[in-house]
Amino acid sequence: MSASTAATPTVREGLEEVAEERALLDADDQRGRARLITQFAACLGAFLVLIVYILVADLTSVESRLLSVETLLRLSWEHLLLSVAAAVVVVLVAVPLGVLLTRGPLRRFATPIIAVAGFGQAAPAIGLIVLAALYLGTGKGPFLLALAIYGILPVLANVVTGIHGVDPKVVEAARGMGMSAFGTLVRVEMPLATPVIMTGVRTALVLMTGTAALGGFVDAGGLGPLINTGIKLGLDSVLVVGAVAIAALALFIDGGARLIERAATPKGL
């Protein structure tokens, strides 16, 4: 076709632009990767230090009953499970709710509901957890519920923000081409909102990993009891091991969530 020769300069320009952008993206990608590797190395290192400390430190009999490598790993695992389980509950509740708040007549409720959720966030977590324990009893179930309520806001807010942030032109194009409202949501809006939603999920996860330390008060397990006992008995070693373990775990969970975030972000964004 004759026009193809005429189009050459544009094509060349386009290619140059594209090459530049790719280089930028690659640099971004490498920075992200380096960051993740450092992060995982840091939390692995922290756990190793803790284990070595438990093995070589001169612990009293009370301390060594409370602290063993086996206990540390078991409690960490429990803590991780608690946080992840709460996150699953959060996603199951907040994503559909957030989507609803961006649809037709419910749109106008989005702002007030997010505001109310914000108040909830501002309330002390310990209050929420104790309330749940008072009404629903102690143990893992009620604690999980309280944690989930605490973690809903960032996910809910990011689902709404993410979907509202999708270029309206793209949504209009989808509808204009004959995609149904639901099809547009599932095939266009959700994939494009994924990065923002995943950031919310990661925030919630980290938040709940920290908050799960309060599980010690309501007999819900995890690393929290180490800190509680450390305080009660004045055993600094136990207290510090518990605190460092929780911090390292939060870092680990954040890294894991970043990995998922990268995998879930559609190519081309």
Next chain:
Amino acid sequence: MSDTRPTTSDVTAAPDAHEVRGQRIVLEGVTKRYPGQETPAVDDVSLEIPAGEIVMFVGPSGCGKTTMLKMINRLIEPTSGRILIGDDEVTHRDPDELRRHVGYVIQGAGLFPHLTVAKNIALVPGLLGWDKERTAERVREMLDIVNLDPDEYADRYPRELSGGQQQRVGVARALAADPPVLLMDEPFGAVDPLTRQRLQDELLRLQEELRKTIVFVTHDFDEAVKLGDRIAILEVGSRVAQYDTPEAILAEPANDFVAGFIGHGAALKQLTLTRVRDVDLHEAAVAHVGDDPATAIAAAEALGREHVIVLDRADRPLRWLSLRELNRPGALSTVSRDDDLEAVTLGSTLNDALDSMLTSSHGVVVVTGRRGRYEGVVRIETVMGAMQALHTGAHASGRAVR
């Protein structure tokens, strides 16, 4: 202006190059009233858009031209009135189903950034349930049509394309399921002027093959004159101030609003309507490489010319030589090609010709025909004459219609 009527509504018929494959669109008393607003956005508009034509909706921003367009594919529901595509009333069809059969192109293309070019184009065929093979074939065909190499571009993401390329993919996507009607909402508004001109040319070329019914919204009157078979000039409330061919509107604006919208230089704009092949070309003094300079000088003096255009053996123009340059010994034995030689083709508009004249130092511009062969020259007097003729001619025909 070809007065084409749909002879058949079967748009999937064998693709004959110049067969009309679009369907007419009829608006009857269409009104759009938004709650809480006193004046309707679109006020009782009736308009018929003939099959296979490009109709431009032009008007100031806020006049409701986009609202009118979006009512055709029911992205906006009319408050009252009827809209027909072919013989079907659009309000009687399922909106999603309707839109799958109406091409839609928006400003900035609106491509799905998370899908490859191929998947963007395959979207409507997918919604219509085409099988994979047919869809894949169609995607390649569409990329070819919009001048993008399928092997190179099919698997790219929109972000990896320039603005002009994205807009091409937008057009390819809209045409993928071969809709009889194409709605374009300021599609070329967001690209640079050079790319815009190229995209406009390509759209015209496409339309020669496809003969769709195209409704095109723009606020750029020059774009409307260039692309439109007809132009609807809209006032506030989408009231149709004038609906006619570009020639008629330029020659005889219906009222002050239209005249104001055309702006100054209506006569200049008419030059866009006339092709170089429509005017009488002048003869310049011509010499060939290897001719005797003395003969060439004599010929030029006989015609009263100061310059001679030198052609190569295939009659392609090389460069202008002045009589003084011709006097040098061996002036015509070797003549190099002047890369900056201004030339237009028979298909160029008089506007292009005038442009070239103004940039070159000569008051004439060389016209080339098939294979770049010399055809003659256009002189500035010719352009002025054509403008005059257009003016009086259109006035006469305008009165005849009334």
